[in-house]
Amino acid sequence: MEMAFTMLGMCGSIYMLSGWEKSCGANREYGYALAKDKIIIMEEAE
Secondary structure, eight states, X not given: XXXXXXXXXXXXXXXXXXXXXXXXXXXXXXXXXXXXXXXXXXXXXX
């Protein structure tokens, strides 16, 4: 996860795939993005 946060820190936005809520890692990335005021884009559910 350290590498994921390092990479996310260099990005301006994050794209959350459908079903991300079920992933511990994706939840941590989402929280990080919120805390760092990143743009969060959600995949549309079909």
